[in-house]
Amino acid sequence: MKPFLTNCLRKCAAIALLxxxxxxxxxxxxxxxxxxxxxxxxxxxxxxxxxxxSFDGLKVRIGAGFTQQFQGLKxxxxxxxxxxxxxxxxxxxxxxxxxxxxxxxxxxxALNLVTYLxxxxxxxxxxxxxxxxxxxxxxxxxxxxxxxxxxxxxxxHYQLNYGDQHFRRSDGGQTLYNPFIENYIMxxxxxxxxxxxILRKGDITGVLSASNGLINGGVQAPLEPGSTTETYKxxxxxxxxxxxxxxxxxNLRLRVAGSVFxxxxxxxxxxxxxDRTGSNYWFAMEAANATAKDNFTSGRISPNFTNQITxxxxxxxxxxxxxxxxxxxxxxQGRTINEKVxxxxxxxVNQFAVDGIYRIGAKENVFLGVRYNQVKGELVNATTExxxxxxxxxxGWFLTKNVLLKGEYVNQxxxxxxxxxxxxxxxxxxxxxxxxxxx
Numbered sequence: 299m300k301p302f303l304t305n306c307l308r309k310c311a312a313i314a315l316l317x318x319x320x321x322x323x324x325x326x327x328x329x330x331x332x333x334x335x336x337x338x339x340x341x342x343x344x345x346x347x348x349x350x351x352s353f354d355g356l357k358v359r360i361g362a363g364f365t366q367q368f369q370g371l372k373x374x375x376x377x378x379x380x381x382x383x384x385x386x387x388x389x390x391x392x393x394x395x396x397x398x399x400x401x402x403x404x405x406x407x408a409l410n411l412v413t414y415l416x417x418x419x420x421x422x423x424x425x426x427x428x429x430x431x432x433x434x435x436x437x438x439x440x441x442x443x444x445x446x447x448x449x450x451x452x453x454x455h456y457q458l459n460y461g462d463q464h465f466r467r468s469d470g471g472q473t474l475y476n477p478f479i480e481n482y483i484m485x486x487x488x489x490x491x492x493x494x495x496i497l498r499k500g501d502i503t504g505v506l507s508a509s510n511g512l513i514n515g516g517v518q519a520p521l522e523p524g525s526t527t528e529t530y531k532x533x534x535x536x537x538x539x540x541x542x543x544x545x546x547x548x549n550l551r552l553r554v555a556g557s558v559f560x561x562x563x564x565x566x567x568x569x570x571x572x573d574r575t576g577s578n579y580w581f582a583m584e585a586a587n588a589t590a591k592d593n594f595t596s597g598r599i600s601p602n603f604t605n606q607i608t609x610x611x612x613x614x615x616x617x618x619x620x621x622x623x624x625x626x627x628x629x630x631q632g633r634t635i636n637e638k639v640x641x642x643x644x645x646x647v648n649q650f651a652v653d654g655i656y657r658i659g660a661k662e663n664v665f666l667g668v669r670y671n672q673v674k675g676e677l678v679n680a681t682t683e684x685x686x687x688x689x690x691x692x693x694g695w696f697l698t699k700n701v702l703l704k705g706e707y708v709n710q711x712x713x714x715x716x717x718x719x720x721x722x723x724x725x726x727x728x729x730x731x732x733x734x735x736x737x
Contacts, residue, residue: 327357353405361398363472376723406434418576429454461611470575474736488572505539603632647675684714705731
């Protein structure tokens with residue numbers, strides 16, 4: 299770990315030195331239609347349509363997300379299963395860091411770039427993605443003004459807007475939005491090259507987008523059936539969302555949303571395996587020879603729908619007098635290329651999750667929460683069914699809007715896995731604490 303940490307520190311110092319003039323110029327820069335990285339960004343979904351921030355020239359804003367964890371987890375499985383990671387003891391995990399660059403290029407036109415500086419999976423700085431967002435266009439005419447009053451256009455390599463849960467998830471060093479330590483068991487997250495159109499009318503928001511269907515680009519010709527490469531019959535990912543979001547008064551808000559994701563043929567769809575930073579439960583239920591870099595999805599389950607996938611996610615947020623309810627139901631079905639070639643039926647998986655949060659005080663600086671999350675379905679093959687469930691009790695304290703201390707107790711169980719599978723009779727539980735900075 300020492301060479302890795304030294305390398306990260308050197309890169310962070312070099313980047314900070316290069317960007318320091320921009321940071322001094324733009325640290326207070328106001329970016330139009332922008333979701334803050336601090337406490338005020340919590341429960342912000344699609345980027346706001348901001349008409350209050352005026353444009354007075356190109357501005358650059360430098361931000362970051364930092365997370366340091368202390369973990370005290372224990373795990374076990376059924377006797378006779380493969381040996382679990384033998385050194386799972388209490389201690390500090392490697393810190394994670396994100397670099398956020400936001401640029402106001404022109405009136406209503408902004409650029410976003412996020413770089414993972416230090417992460418569990420990648421030992422080198424790694425770009426999450428970058429995109430340009432248009433809330434205005436540089437064309438004169440009332441027709442364009444009227445269109446852009448209700449339209450937002452995003453183009454680039456960006457995080458796909460499928461479901462509402464991804465607005466509450468932890469993302470590398472940016473863990474401030476998440477009231478718990480880890481994301482869902484089946485974590486929907488993917489970055490692809492594409493374009494997204496957001497339409498707003500009153501309390502209704504609609505989203506339509508299309509992307510290349512891969513985590514990377516690709517210009518190779520498709521290969522023959524049976525190929526397991528990313529070049530096999532590439533089709534685009536298609537996404538649609540419809541949401542109703544109503545704030546009745548300062549103490550009551552309701553948001554309901556439904557989303558669909560579809561890709562009929564991809565060489566490597568990563569909707570449930572697209573996170574390149576890693577889980578916040580280190581080494582939980584991992585094999586004896588596991589490494590932090592290569593076994594970075596501890597505690598998560600991917601159904602491995604890499605070739606064909608259709609997923610539906612329904613979300614509801616209710617906020618009333620400090621109490622917050624956020625629920626998710628998700629249904630996904632799909633298969634791998636090999637399953638398609640063999641004529642195997644599509645597998646089906648359901649996910650259910652509910653968060654109950656109580657935010658205390660006029661500034662909601664303290665919160666308590668509980669989460670239940672269950673994944674159930676044909677996770678391994680089309681003939682058996684597995685269940686993974688989690689209960690987490692969490693609490694947090696915002697020392698300032700940029701500094702958060704949070705922790706949780708988690709208990710996760712695995713059922714239905716065959717003898718010889720490391721997850722057979724699996725369980726992990728314990729405490730994880732995070733210190734978080736976001737700005």
